[in-house]
Amino acid sequence: MNRRLSVTFAFLIGTLPAISFAHHNFRSVYNFNETTVIEGAFVRLDLVNPHARIFIDVVNDAGETEQWVVEAPGKLALARRGWTDDMFADGEPIAVTGNPAYSGGNAIWIVKIARESGSEVIDPLIEDELAIEAERRARREARSE
Numbered sequence: 001m002n003r004r005l006s007v008t009f010a011f012l013i014g015t016l017p018a019i020s021f022a023h024h025n026f027r028s029v030y031n032f033n034e035t036t037v038i039e040g041a042f043v044r045l046d047l048v049n050p051h052a053r054i055f056i057d058v059v060n061d062a063g064e065t066e067q068w069v070v071e072a073p074g075k076l077a078l079a080r081r082g083w084t085d086d087m088f089a090d091g092e093p094i095a096v097t098g099n100p101a102y103s104g105g106n107a108i109w110i111v112k113i114a115r116e117s118g119s120e121v122i123d124p125l126i127e128d129e130l131a132i133e134a135e136r137r138a139r140r141e142a143r144s145e
Helices: 002-020 075-079 124-144
Strands: 035-046 050-057 065-072 094-099 107-115 120-122
Touching: 035 065, 050 075, 050 094, 050 124
Parallel strands: 065 107
Antiparallel strands: 035 050, 035 094, 050 065, 094 107, 107 120
């Protein structure tokens, strides 16, 4: 029994570091105290878990095209809000507002995406906060009447 317990304990201790790095904390990757806007042409949407990724081609100040990645919540959170694999057309111009990566690379965390039509796609986490705040305001107004 002691040998089995020792082997199990050694296995658990050995796998804990791998488990802790299996999913990174996006709050440590992106600077949520800053926002930036990038404009470019839609390339691809990877609607996957744990984080979806949107790739866009952005023309920099030197006139060169750089590919940026926009990270977003996972597929399940986005699909519940109507996101689909084909929601953007190839080459569609979009403006993405997001939180830049601390590394300074071509990556941001989504706040919102503005389309040429004027419609916006908002990060579900922010969308939830806005809905909660709107409900609070409505209750306050109802009480004051």
